Amino acid sequence: MKSIYAFEDANSKNRMLLGGKGAGLSEMTRLKLPVSSGFTITTEVCNNYYKNKKRLPKNLMVEVSKNISKIEKKTGKKWNSSVNPLLVSVRSGAAISMPGMMDTILNLGLNDQTVLGLAKKTNNPRFAWDSYRRFIQLFGKVVFGVKDEKFDDVLDAAKKKQRAKDDSELDVNSLKRIVTEYKKICEKHTKRKFPTSPNEQLQLAIEAVFKSWMGERAIVYREKNKISKDIANGTAVNVQTMVFGNMGNDSATGVVFTRNETDGTNELSGEYLINAQGEDVVAGIRTGKAILKLRNEMPKLYSELDKACKKLETHFREVQDIEFTIEQGKFYLLQTRAAKMTAFTWCKTSVDFVKEKFISKNKALTRIPAEQLEELLHPIIDKKEVKKFVKLAKGINAAPGAANGIAVFDVRRAIDMCTANPKLKIILVRKVTKPEDVPAFFPSRGILTSEGGKSSHAALVARSMGKPCVVGCSKLKVDYERKKCMADGITIREGDPITIDGSSGNVFVGEVPTIKPKIPMEWPILLSWAQKTKRLGVRANADTPDDAKRARKYGAEGIGLCRTERMFNAADRQGIFVDMIMARDVNQRKEVLKKLLPLLKDDFVQILKAMEGYKVTIRLFDPPLHEFLPSSKNKKVLARAKELEEVNPMMGHRGVRLGITYPEIYEMQIRAVFEATAKLVKKKIDAKPQIMIPQVGSIEELNHIKSIYDNVKSDIEKKYRTKFKINFGTMLEVVRACLTSDELAKTAEFFSFGTNDLTQAVFSFSREDAESKFL
Incomplete structure (x- = not known):
């Protein structure tokens, strides 16, 4: 098998070998779309690189040189030439799209001689030196691991000195000084001269892209998105002739989606920048213009883009995420891939x-x-309540949904805070997010940036994760050092609550209430x-009437588990339930249960009505009683809590054992189910409840509760002079129950599996701990 394929020679259907980007470039070349020349180094080479202790195969660079020569013949440009230099981009590409998780280098091949050739050939020294400073920064970051901040400080100082608002306003002399400073930064970091040979640059870049496959952010992304080796094994490297969007006002770069990426509307969506390079848009370094404005600014090129988008969407039969560049009025495609979309857009x-x-x-x-x-199911801002809150700023609505939480400005701190307290709600606030920030996306409720647009890294990754995101909030001044941000005279410090609305782009001070x-x-x-x-029906877990109505609305064919203990959490019954637990004898307990019966009956009426015609499995009370006692300094409550407390609540006095010890509790619940059914049957509503007993380990336990069930059933049928069909069953969640299920089947009319408790009993670990820690 070959190690390298030219775009025109590759089999674009082999994504595992070529990676998604290489396959896309090959297919676009086959479709005769405008793609600059290049080649793909396969994912197999990446795997061999790791097998060979992070060393490239012996003959790889010889093959790379041969393919560079082929590009020279196609383009008329020369490698390491001071007259007409060939420059390339070096980009990663796994079989599954992992936006921003691996590395890219642009303008490779520039040095102190080739930059002069580029300036002379294009008659544009400013463009040549701008490309050179971009190359050194990307190369320094990706190959040498220099932090962006060191380069940004130099760039910001140069803009301040020249009073320039953004990079595109810097003159040639400023750019030359920046290049000198950038090289010094790299040389100080590496203790070696910055590499000037394009061959050496290319070899280091290929190695860096392979290394990025096992970089922290790529590993975390694969783990969180369950991308296994059989789905994507290694990254390919794509070496492609550079086309430049920063050659002047007749040049541009952008990202376009063939449909609106947030609401699915059939219109082009995305952003572009005049006189810029692709990383400016993707990394969010500058906030782009809406793609539809290109129709007025460059009508002929917009028409070419529109035709290419239609052709690619029709060909792939999927919404496409496309990168493009316009170089001095000529249109090029750099990449196409299936777009990351919101659930709303998918629908x-x-x-x-x-x-x-x-x-x-x-x-x-x-x-x-x-x-x-x-x-x-993600919440949205409550429009009635939002009027009470101060609007901090407005940015670009990049990923829908609303999220609130405390502002955190540092990536590592965000991860550490959420690790220490998984229930903590945080909003990650950054000037602009970079691929290395992704591990902090996972625990964050939402992402807010002061720079970037809808096509920026933050927006793309947040949409793929289903996280609300607001970007390009230009009024927001983020200060990492002091851990704060400011807008319109308002200061938000780390730990202050904020709310972001990814649907409108608004940012609010405080926690704005949200609704469904x-x-x-x-x-x-x-x-x-x-x-x-469908071949399989799906029932919902629903514990309240609202849950049941929502489940039916979403297509559930019944309720597989209705946990009755959740019904006692409502404000109007918590106190009554505590009184029941605190009761000192059966008579006192029965008096309190009389107050709970009509409340439960009403819940069951509403749940069964919502699920008319479908079965509703009602599990009787399961957890140990002490879990329902409030934290209190009251001596009686403390004493009762201590009396009821379980050493191992997962395997103690709970479920059926509670029903045997306190039969009046199960008797009340069974009666509430029958009474609710009788009320609905009278109204000719097809109610189908079934009663399930938890934690059963023996036939004797089940039969004990069945006798209570039979007595209540007889009582209710006499009262209403009607026969009721309410199935009686149990949950298989105790190992003994599984082993004696043939015995239990003599009494039980149905079984459900309690996989949580059964997993713990069989494997000796809890599902919650295992999933979050070692499985």
């Missing part, structure tokens, strides 16, 4: 694609990442298609 585009006859209904259902549908989101109008259509093709 809309799936239905739209079927209507447009792009895909089948089955494909529409299977193209949506199932785990991402959870986003449809609107569901896309395409959602019921998708559910109806799923209903016709």
Whole structure:
């Protein structure tokens, strides 16, 4: 198998070998779209690099030189020439898109001689030196590990000295001084001269891209997104002739989505920058213009872009995320890949694609990442309450949904704080996010940046994670050193609560209340298609009437588990339940249970009504009683809590054992279910409850509760002169219950599996700990 493939020679269907970027470049070349010449070093070489103790294969650079020569013949440019220099980009590309997780170097091949040749050839010294300073910074960061801040300090000082607002206003002399300072930074860091040979630069760059595959941010991203070796094994390296978007006002660079990436509307969406390079847009260094403005600024080139977008979307039958460059009025495509989208966008585009006859209904259902549908439950800002809060600033709405939490400005601190307290809600606030910031995205509720646009790294990754995100909040001045940000005279310090609205771009001081989101109008259509093709029914976990109504709305075919203990958490019944626990004898306890019965009955009426025609499995009280006693200094409460406290609450006085010790509790719950059913049957509502007993380990335990059930059933049927069909079953969550299930089946009419407790009992670890720590 070859180690290197020219774009025109590669089999674009082999993404595992070429990586997503290489496959995309190959396919665009095959489609005769404008792609600059280049080649792909395969993922197999990356794997061999690691097998060979991080050394490149012996003959690789010889093969690379041969392919560079081929590019020279195609372009007429020369490698290491001071007359017409060939410059390349070196970019990573795994089989699965991992935006920003690995490294890229642009303008490779520049040195003190080739920069003069580039200046002379283009008759644009400013462009040549701007490209050179960009190359040194990227190379220094990616290859040598120099922190961006060191380069940024030099750049900021130069802009301040020249009174320039952004990079594009710097003159040639300023850029030359920056190049000199940048090289000094690299040489001080490495204790060696900055490499001037393009061959050496290219070898170091290839090694750096391979190393980035096992960099912290790439590893974390793969772990969090469950990207295993059989899905993506290693990164390819794409070496491509540079095309420049920073050659003047007839040049540009941008990122475009073939549909609106936040709401799925059938229109181009994205951003571009005049006189800039691609990293400026992707990294969020400058906030771009909306792509539709290109229609007025460069109408001919916008038309070419629009045609290319339509061609690629039609060809791949998927929304595309496309990078492009315009070099002195000539249009080039740099990359295409399937777009990262919100759940809302997945729903809309799936239905739209079927209507447009792009895909089948089955494909529409299977193209949506199932785990991402959870986003449809993400909260949104409560418009009634938001009026009470001060608006701090407004940025660009990059990823929908609302999030509130305390402001944290440092990536490592954000990770450490959330590790120490997983329930802590934080908003990560940055000037601009970089790929190395991604590990802090995972524990954060939302991301806020003062720079960048909808196509920036922060926006792209946040959308793929389903995290609310606001970018390009230009009024926000972020001060990392003092751990604060300011806007319109308001200061937010680390630990102060803020709210971001990724749907509108607004940022508020304090924690604005949120409400449930609107569901896309395409959602019921998708559910109806799923209903016709499904082979497995899905029931919900629902403990309250609101839960049941929501579950039915989302297509649940019943309730698989209704945990009755959750019903006691409501404010109007917590106190009553505590009184029941504190009761000193059975008569006192029964008096209190009389107050709880009508409350539970009402809940069951609403839940069964919401699920009319579908089964509702109601689990009787399960946890140990002491868990429901409040923290209190009251001596009686403390004494009762101590009396009831379990050494091992997972395997103690709970479930069926509580029902045997305190039969009046289970008797009340069973009665509430029968009473609720009787009320609905009277109204000709098809209620289908079934009662489930938790923690059963023996047939004797189950039969004991069955006798209570039978007595209540007989009593209610006499009272209403009606027969009721309410199934009686148990949960298999105790090892003994599994071993004696044939015995239990003689009494139980149905079984459910209690996988949480059963996992703990069988494997001796809890699911919660295992999933978050070592599985």
